[in-house]
Amino acid sequence: MPVQDLTHQASDPKDWSWKLWPIVPLYPYGQRRTLRKEVVKDTIWTFEQIQGILYVVTPIRMTVVKLEAGGLLVYAPVAPTPECLRLMQDLVAVHGTVKYIILPTVSGIEHKVFVGPFARRFPQSQLFVAPSQWSFPLNLPLSWLGFPLGRTQILPVDSSTVPFANEFDYAILGPIALGLGPFEEVALFHRRSQTLLLTDTLVSVPETPPEIVQLDPYPLLFHAKDNVTDVVEDTAATRIKGWQRVALFGFYFRPSALNIVELPQAIRAARKVGDRSRKAYFGLYPFAWKPNWKKSFEALRGGGRPFVAPILQALILNRAPQETLDWVDKVASWNFRRIIPCHFDAPITAEPQQFINAFGFLKQQPLDKDCGDNSSTLPEADFELLRELEQGLVKLGITPPPKARV
DSSP: OOOEOOOOOOOOOOGGTTTTTTSSSSTTBBBBOOOOEEEETTTEEEEEEEEEEEEEEEEEEEEEEEEETSSEEEEEEOOOHHHHHHHHHHHHHHHEEEEEEEEEEESSSSHHHHHHHHHHHSTTTTEOOOOOOSSSOOOOOGGTTTOOOTTEEEEOOOOGGGGTTTTTTEEEEEEESSSSOEEEEEEEEEEETEEEEEESSSSSSOOOHHHHHSSSSSHHHHHHSTTTTOOOOOOOOHHHHHHHHHHHHHHHSOOOOOOEEEEHHHHHHHHTTOOOOOOSGGGGEEEOOOOTHHHHHHHHHHGGGOOHHHHHHHHHHHHHHHHHHHHHHHHTTTTSEEESSBBBBBBBOOOOOHHHTTTGEEEEEOOOOGGGGGTSSSSSGGGGHHHHHHHHHHHHSSOOOOOOOO
């Protein structure tokens, strides 16, 4: 069944308010729109907001699943704005209260920051968090991090012991030691709908900008500029162009198709065009795009196939290739037919073999290109900044060196 949009309508800006934004000051700061979509009729819904840095904006998503016995399970909460809570209450009124909340990550502060406030809005819920939780600069108790005292439990390794085990399986990846704190993610499988829920490990990039990103098109228009003096019109084609460049920024930070402009030149260019917009990176345009940028995006998108984000390939999962592949095998043993990650496109129509193929970069013998081997499709030139970061972090002793492919 196709995804149904339930919330494309006008809303009071007061309903978008997120007053705790200074804790993690990501764009759009104190104003967050929410879109709810029905993925599986009367069974699974997604709630999407946006987040970003310097107008590199991407969707952030929580997933809500109806329990057979009544009530709801929430995976990876988003900001509980008045609008978000109202949309949740619509589901609660029909399907019962929130019984279980899952925090499936230990290092994703953009996910962790919302969990405590969300859980407090549903006082009958039980909160289950991924093991190995940590905080920086001080490693604080969970209750000090805002998780409800007495209602917060660590997810056990054995998924058969949790109260929702009759409907779900889960597998924990990690902890993978990275220096400041480990990486860990919980994959959750809803058997009845054959749906796999993930946080960060796998994504797919849509060719056109997601609806939640288009509610405020300014970031798309900003990144659609080819040069610092360009003026762009708000058209569908311009939004698509901006979105595709946003994706390159978001995954590579400094894709190979980007020319970095020296700061004095950027200042002169900004003055030349007379840009005084409060939104324009403080008036500076520190980059320009090369003509071949589209080729990098097409390689990244790969026709919509799921893949592992470059930062996880270059800086995280290659620290524990065998452990990661063991987790991949366990997840692939589940008979899923769709994947809902917390970022970019969702749902992704995919089966276990496509999931396995995405982790081919960890193997000595790469998969055949026809099988969708991710390592053979992402240009090495786009990894340049990530490789530099990796070398610097290893040299400083902050992260361990990568291990050999399996």
